[in-house]
Amino acid sequence: EVQLVESGGGLVQPGGSLRLSCAASGFTFSSYWMTWVRQAPGKGLEWVANIKRDGSEKYCVDSVKGRFTISRDNAKNSLFLQMNSLRAEDTAVYYCARDSGFGGKDSFDIWGQGTMVTVSS
Amino acid sequence: AIQMTQSPSSLSASVGDRVTITCRASQAIGNDLGWYQQKPGKAPKLLIYAASSLQSGVPSRFSGSGSGTDFTLTISSLQPEDFATYYCLQDYNYPRTFGQGTKVEIK
Numbered sequence: 001e002v003q004l005v006e007s008g009g010g011l012v013q014p015g016g017s018l019r020l021s022c023a024a025s026g027f028t029f030s031s032y033w034m035t036w037v038r039q040a041p042g043k044g045l046e047w048v049a050n051i052k053r054d055g056s057e058k059y060c061v062d063s064v065k066g067r068f069t070i071s072r073d074n075a076k077n078s079l080f081l082q083m084n085s086l087r088a089e090d091t092a093v094y095y096c097a098r099d100s101g102f103g104g105k106d107s108f109d110i111w112g113q114g115t116m117v118t119v120s121s
Numbered sequence: 122a123i124q125m126t127q128s129p130s131s132l133s134a135s136v137g138d139r140v141t142i143t144c145r146a147s148q149a150i151g152n153d154l155g156w157y158q159q160k161p162g163k164a165p166k167l168l169i170y171a172a173s174s175l176q177s178g179v180p181s182r183f184s185g186s187g188s189g190t191d192f193t194l195t196i197s198s199l200q201p202e203d204f205a206t207y208y209c210l211q212d213y214n215y216p217r218t219f220g221q222g223t224k225v226e227i228k
Contacts, residue, residue: 037165045157045165045208047217061216062122095164103171105153106212111164 002026002110004096009115016086016119022079022096022112030054030074033099035108036081038092038117046092049081050099063089086119093117123147123211127220133228140196142223144209149189153213156185156194159222160205168207169194199225 008020022034036048049060049070058070069082079096093116097108124147134140144154152172157165167176169185172192182197196203204227209220 044222045159045210045219047210047219050217059215097164102176103174105155105171106210106217107155107167107170107176108157108165109167109176111166114164 004098004110004112006094006096006112006115009094009117011118011120012086013121014087014119017082017084018086018117020081020083020094020096020115020117022081024077024079024098027098027110029072029077033101034070034072034079035097035099035106036070036079037095037097037108038090039095039114040089040092043092048094051079083117086117088119091117091119122216123150123213123218125209125211125218125220127207127209127223129223130221131224131226133226134199135228136199136201138199138228140199140203140225142194142207142225144187144192144194144220146190146192146211146213150211150213152188153211154185154187154192155210155212156183157208157210158203158205159208165208196225 003025005023035050051058051070067085071080093114095114096112098110100107100109126145154172156169159165173185206222206224
């Protein structure tokens with residue numbers, strides 16, 4: 001079964017750090033760009049970052065630049081999001097998603113169940 | 122960053138209705154647009170990519186159109202399972218940006 005499972009969320013104080021993981025199974029992980037998307041409570045979706053198949057290209061939204069780092073380990077079929085200097089506004093459910101690149105376009109066809117990150121003192 | 126503006130923000134409709142949701146980009150994005158459906162407490166689901174290509178397994182009552190700055194998601198005959206929130210997403214450049222969402226509710 002094609003599947004993504006996130007882990008690593010939790011409660012952290014402002015200024016703290018967390019590392020999210022996304023375990024992939026059922027497909028050739030190294031063949032796909034991967035993406036993180038987040039959703040604050042009661043709010044819409046926000047694209048956070050993505051990473052190329054071999055990790056050689058990475059992009060992120062301005063609000064997390066210098067604080068969040070996306071990475072991957074193709075040998076372990078895993079995607080990561082290292083989050084430092086966390087702020088209250090980073091509170092959200094974080095989803096990882098596979099980008100199948102259909103038609104040469106972003107197409108997030110497989111999603112994880114999400115992991116909740118709460119930044120609060 | 123490119124701003125994506127959806128309208129309406131919410132709508133009420135009945136089963137069998139034709140529903141149209143619009144997404145407008147703050148600059149031309151070609152056909153670099155996707156549509157996603159999200160139900161409460163669930164991850165989003167891909168419906169449409171490249172503005173008008175139907176994702177495998179998605180019912181044919183869903184269709185997408187548009188190019189440049191104006192895009193439309195149409196549900197030809199609303200079904201009970203279609204009550205959800207819908208989002209557009211541009212992948213023309215970075216950072217990718219979603220619309221604010223359109224909630225489709227039961228009338």
